[in-house]
Amino acid sequence: MPELLLVRHAEPDWKGALLGRRDCGLSEQGRDAAAKAIPPIRAAAAYISPLRRARETASLLDPSILRTTVEELAEIGLGQWEGKTWPEVEDQWPELARRKMQDWFGVPAPGGETWDQALERARAALARIRQGPFPAVAVAHLGINAALAYLITGHDPKQHVQQYCEILTYVLSID
Numbered sequence: 245m246p247e248l249l250l251v252r253h254a255e256p257d258w259k260g261a262l263l264g265r266r267d268c269g270l271s272e273q274g275r276d277a278a279a280k281a282i283p284p285i286r287a288a289a290a291y292i293s294p295l296r297r298a299r300e301t302a303s304l305l306d307p308s309i310l311r312t313t314v315e316e317l318a319e320i321g322l323g324q325w326e327g328k329t330w331p332e333v334e335d336q337w338p339e340l341a342r343r344k345m346q347d348w349f350g351v352p353a354p355g356g357e358t359w360d361q362a363l364e365r366a367r368a369a370l371a372r373i374r375q376g377p378f379p380a381v382a383v384a385h386l387g388i389n390a391a392l393a394y395l396i397t398g399h400d401p402k403q404h405v406q407q408y409c410e411i412l413t414y415v416l417s418i419d
Contacts (some may be wrong), residue, residue, distance in 0.1 A: 246378040246416045248396070249285060250389050253293070253301040254278035255408045261329050263297075264322030264356065270300045274408065278304050281409040285309075288377035291369065293317040293384045301409070302383040309381070316369035319385035320362040323355025348402065359391075366391035374418055 255274030256263060270278065274297075282304035290311045292302040295318055302311065325333050334341040337354065344351045349359035366388055373380050382392065389412075390404035396414045406412060 246374070246376065246418055247380070248373060248414045248416050249287060249379065249381040250392060250406075250412045250414060251282070251285070251301065251381060251383045252386055252389055252406045252408055252410055253295075253297040253383060254281075256297045258327075261327050262322050262325050262333070262353075264319055264326040264353075265295065266326045267296050269296045275300070277409045281411065285381055285411065287379045287381040289373075289380045291317060291373055291380065291382045293319070293388070295319060295385070298383045298385065305381070305383075310377070314369050314372060314382075316365040316372075317382060317384040317388055318365075320359075320387035320391075321353075321355075321357035323353045323357075325353040325356065362388060363391050363395070366395055370395050374416055378416075 254277050255271045256268050257271040258266065258268040278301045282301060283306065285305060287309050290302055290305055290309045291314045292298055292311060294313050294315055340351065352358045370392055373382060386406055389406055390401040393399065393404050393412065394401040396416065
């Protein structure tokens with residue numbers, strides 16, 4: 245049975261702000277946590293987001309694992325909100341922030357990506373992963389991992405919870 249281990253990157257060095265596509269590395273705590281969580285992973289292939297925090301997390305995988313950077317695994321783009329705290333967003337875009345809280349997946353950030361766009365990227369990444377080999381690991385981000393989990397299980401992406409360095413295991417159907 246084809247297994248996919250879905251890994252969220254370790255804690256980034258930029259904290260307290262919305263990251264989206266902001267390309268930052270790992271914090272010291274993140275590097276320590278990744279050094280404990282990532283080396284035991286056994287897989288035939290790794291699919292990695294191009295963003296630095298995911299690449300640094302994946303760098304600790306066993307060197308024998310075939311690695312591929314997959315652009316579609318980058319985090320959901322948050323446009324003008326990237327690098328801002330939520331209170332800053334609420335101050336600068338009060339009405340949009342209110343609408344976003346009411347319909348998180350239906351309201352994009354200004355200049356950001358829609359949920360449907362992110363879902364299409366996740367669908368393309370998953371199609372690539374389904375080609376094998378297995379077991380496979382994807383090292384990515386909370387938002388795009390929620391999209392992948394939704395495509396695999398059909399479960400509500402609003403309910404997706406995944407801590408830094410957490411590894412979730414899914415069995416894939418191969419179409």
